[in-house]
Amino acid sequence: MSPKTATLIASSTAFALAITKLVIGVLSGSVAVLASAIDSLLDVIISIFNFFALHQSEQPANKNFNYGYGKIQSLASLIEGAIIGISGGYILYEAINKLLIQQHILELPQTIGVMIFSLVVTAFLVAFLQFMVKKSKNEVLQADLLHYKTDLFSNGAVLFSLAVIYFTGWQSVDAILGIGVAIYVMYGAWGVARGGVYNLLDRSVDEELLEKIRHTLSNSPISSYHGLKSRISGNTIFLEVHLVFDENISLLEAHNISDEIEEKLSKLENRLEWVILSHLDPYDDSLENVTA
16 A cells, blocks of 8 residues: 555545534534544645645656655645644634633533544554554655544543543533643644654754664775765655775776665665765775865
């Protein structure tokens, strides 16, 4: 199954949940349920946006975009984080407003039933997206997974608040929990947006993979290496490195060794594509501050 198909499944599920919770939220007057419904509606919009972002990011490189469209995924994460943050602010506003007005929840048993259903469906969706993220390492699916995990937490919190109201009659817990959900949603939004910004700024690969790259280079038949640089764009890792050889080695032999090194590096994370640029040096010129 492709990441685009996974995104389509996620958006369809979120839409069904959003409509159900929206109707119940309006009828019951529960700000926590209404907040959850709004969050699910935003999930639909974001998932649809992600679907088209994934489609565009898979387009091949051309004369205007020589490195392809992979960073569209990072841009999508940034926009997604902003939208989630705005929704969190709205939820916070509604929760505080209800806390001041002290409005009671209606149709409580039906509302609890809907939230149980929503919690179960969201749990299955999170498990599905976790499987797809582990399989594809797709950045957009990772962002989708994060906000559906947020949904899972918020649905559980809403269900808990409704149970408290049902057994104790303490109506204020709905608004108080709504405030908590809003803060959690805004915190999650910051994480999504930050990831997109870091990748747009060409952040290096993670330290674990970087250590594997260093280990591979250090155990290769070269004198040394320097100028190691990396970045991730969409599903592609871009890597640059200067390989230092003995000055008496033939160009053909050095070229063959560099090809073998590049092949080993690309197998370190075979779920992503690799674009490796290795510069062959006859001696270590790193101390001369020479770039090529």
